[in-house]
Amino acid sequence: MSDLYQFHAHLELQHIFLEAHAERFHYLSTFFEGYYCYRYRLVTRQGKADWTQIFEHGVRSKAASQIADRKQLVREPRLPFAVLTGKLKELVRDDELNLESLQSLLDEHLEYTVLTREEFQKLKAAGLTERMPADYYRPASADYQNTDTRFEAVGIKLLA
Template identity: 35%
Template sequence: MDKIQYWEIELRHIKLELDNNRFQHLRHFVDQYYCYKNGYIKRTGTADWEKIVWGENEAISEGAAKTQDRKLVVKEHIVPLKRITEELKKLVVNSTTEIHHIQECIEKYLFYATISKEEDKKLRNLKLTSKMPDEFDDSSHELFQDIYARYKLAGINLVQTKTS
């Protein structure tokens, strides 16, 4: 058997959790998957979540870009983990928990941003810290399926995005 990649192991962990209706540990496995898939690894071979904070492939807000003080910024899922979990649960309901379906779901929604704590307060004030706005699911709205919808509604400008 070929040596399996660590990110593939994390996908298998996620599959096991989904197949057994266990969702409380998904954050760990999803974050681990992302780190291994993107090469955010410590010298010891373990996932390095802190590399996401200032990662060159990650979204960074204007407010976060003005500081290098880790205590003044927040690393967060662009699409909240709660929403990602809901999407993964849909796979369970539809009996489509094959690895490739899980990976497609994660790849569609799993992105990170580093924002300032002040910008995080804007999300909190709009009650958008753990959910996407209604516009995200409204096919007639310009923010339909826009992963940056929360930031746009909160007036948080990203100076670096996953696609830039």
């Protein structure tokens, strides 16, 4: 059965590759989520990707760990999709996009967090739902390439 999940994950990876190669980046989040679900076997009994399982699999904030009602929670990529897509665009630009480099990028950077709705609103108010703070991009900064930077900037503590 695990071979079937790997097959579906690879199929989603190919979708992402084709969309990126055609420079059609606007629908990638759907494929990212499908890849993530199959990669981590977050599927229904019928074998379909099940995004609701992300709520159980994702890294929770300290506040979200105290809440059982999923309706009070939000799933949020650890690295915003816009930033992940930017990294993908760099691979395309540098002519380094292949299935291996794509899988490496996703396996390294595609992860979900589970936040409370209030925490998500803090991210939104700070303008950090689609971007990272400037220090994420500054090599001299202690927060350089630290995916937790945007959460820390608004006082959200993620559990390890």
